[in-house]
Amino acid sequence: MEHGENEGMGNAANLSLPVMYIFFSLLVVLHLVMLYKSYLSWHLIMSVVLGLIISSTLMLSLLFFVRQYANLLQFTYPFPSLVYGSLGLSFVLGMYGVTDLVRKRHQIEGYEKSMTPSSFPLPANRYRNVRILTEGGVGIIWYAERISDNLAVVVKVPRRVDEKTGMSFMQEISVWKDLDHPHIAAVLSANILPVPYIEIEYLPGTLADIEMPVATSRALQIIRSLVSALVYAHERGVAHCDIKPSNILLTSDGYVKLTDWGLARSGSSRWSVSGFSPRYAAPEQHQQASDCGYGTDIWEIGMVFSELLTGNATIPTGSEPVFLQREGAEILPIIQKCLASSPGDRYLSVKALLEDLDMHIRR
Structure with a gap:
C-alpha cells in the first residue's frame, strides 16, 4: 500500500511540478519587472500588476482547493507557510499596484482637464x-x-x-x-x-519678434553671444538641440539669452528626449533615427545666422544682397561651414567657431 501511495505521489509530482514551476517563475519575473517600473509605461505597469494578481490567485486556488498540489508542496518544500505567505504578499502588492495606478490616472486626467487658458495650475498665493x-x-x-x-x-x-x-x-x-x-x-x-x-x-521679447534681416554688426553681436553660451554649455556636456529665434530671448536693450532646454542632450542624463523644429533642424535630426550632438547646435546657429542676415532660414547661395558686400562675403564661409550637411565637415567645436567670429570682428 505504501508503495502505491509513493507511486501515486510520484505521478502527481510528474504532472504538477512543471505547472508550479511555471507559475512561480512567472511571479519572480513579474516582481523583477516591477523593480524597473519607473521606466515603464502606464499600460505595461498595469499589465504587470494584473499578472501578479492573476498568477498568485491561481496558485493559491490550486494549493487550497486541489489536494494533490497541497500535498506536493508539503512533500517537496519544508516550509510551505512561507510559500503561502509569499503568494499572499504578491496578491496584496498586485491589488495595491492597481489601485495606485487608477488613482494616479484620475489625478492626471483631472490635471489635464484643468490645463485651460483660464486656469493657472500653481497656488494662487504665490x-x-x-x-x-x-x-x-x-x-x-x-x-x-x-x-x-x-x-x-x-x-x-x-x-x-x-x-x-x-x-x-x-x-x-x-x-x-x-x-x-x-x-x-x-x-x-x-x-x-x-x-x-x-x-x-522674464524677458520681454524673442528674436522671432524682430524684423529681419538685421545689420551685419547686429547679427554678429547676437551670434557671438549665443556661441559663447554654447561654449559654456558644451564644456559641461550639454547640447541644446533646439536653437531657433523663438528660443532666443531679448532684454529691452537687445541683450540675448538662450532659453528652452527641453530637447537638450546631456551625458549625465538618463534620458534622451527626441524632437526638433523642422525649419532649423540639422540633417541628422531629420533622419529616421534622429540624432543630436554638439555639431547639431553649430548647424542651428548657422541657420539662425543666415536668417538674421537674409531674412530666410535657408542655406545661403551667396547671391543674396548681404553677401555681395565685402563684410557679408567674409562672413559667408563661416555660415557655410556651420551648414555643412555632414557634422564632420562643420566646425569641430563651437570654440573654433567663436575664434573665427572673434577674428572677423577684430578686423
Whole structure:
C-alpha cells in the first residue's frame, strides 16, 4: 500500500511540478519587472500588476482547493507557510499596484482637464497678474509676478502629464538648473510635484519678434553671444538641440539669452528626449533615427545666422544682397561651414567657431 501511495505521489509530482514551476517563475519575473517600473509605461505597469494578481490567485486556488498540489508542496518544500505567505504578499502588492495606478490616472486626467487658458495650475498665493504668453505642443508659458518680491517671471508648465512630457520636464530641469551664464536665461525655481513647472527670469521679447534681416554688426553681436553660451554649455556636456529665434530671448536693450532646454542632450542624463523644429533642424535630426550632438547646435546657429542676415532660414547661395558686400562675403564661409550637411565637415567645436567670429570682428 505504501508503495502505491509513493507511486501515486510520484505521478502527481510528474504532472504538477512543471505547472508550479511555471507559475512561480512567472511571479519572480513579474516582481523583477516591477523593480524597473519607473521606466515603464502606464499600460505595461498595469499589465504587470494584473499578472501578479492573476498568477498568485491561481496558485493559491490550486494549493487550497486541489489536494494533490497541497500535498506536493508539503512533500517537496519544508516550509510551505512561507510559500503561502509569499503568494499572499504578491496578491496584496498586485491589488495595491492597481489601485495606485487608477488613482494616479484620475489625478492626471483631472490635471489635464484643468490645463485651460483660464486656469493657472500653481497656488494662487504665490503669483498674481498671470497671463498666457504662448502655448506649445508640450507646454504652456505663463507670465506672472511673484507676490513675495514683485519680480516678473515666466512659468512653464506642461500641457499634459504623460511619460514623454514628464521625461522632457525632468530632463530640462536637471540640465538647465546648473547652467549659469550671462547669455542663458536663468532658472529661478523648478519642481516636478505636485505640478511640474519651471520658473525663469522674464524677458520681454524673442528674436522671432524682430524684423529681419538685421545689420551685419547686429547679427554678429547676437551670434557671438549665443556661441559663447554654447561654449559654456558644451564644456559641461550639454547640447541644446533646439536653437531657433523663438528660443532666443531679448532684454529691452537687445541683450540675448538662450532659453528652452527641453530637447537638450546631456551625458549625465538618463534620458534622451527626441524632437526638433523642422525649419532649423540639422540633417541628422531629420533622419529616421534622429540624432543630436554638439555639431547639431553649430548647424542651428548657422541657420539662425543666415536668417538674421537674409531674412530666410535657408542655406545661403551667396547671391543674396548681404553677401555681395565685402563684410557679408567674409562672413559667408563661416555660415557655410556651420551648414555643412555632414557634422564632420562643420566646425569641430563651437570654440573654433567663436575664434573665427572673434577674428572677423577684430578686423
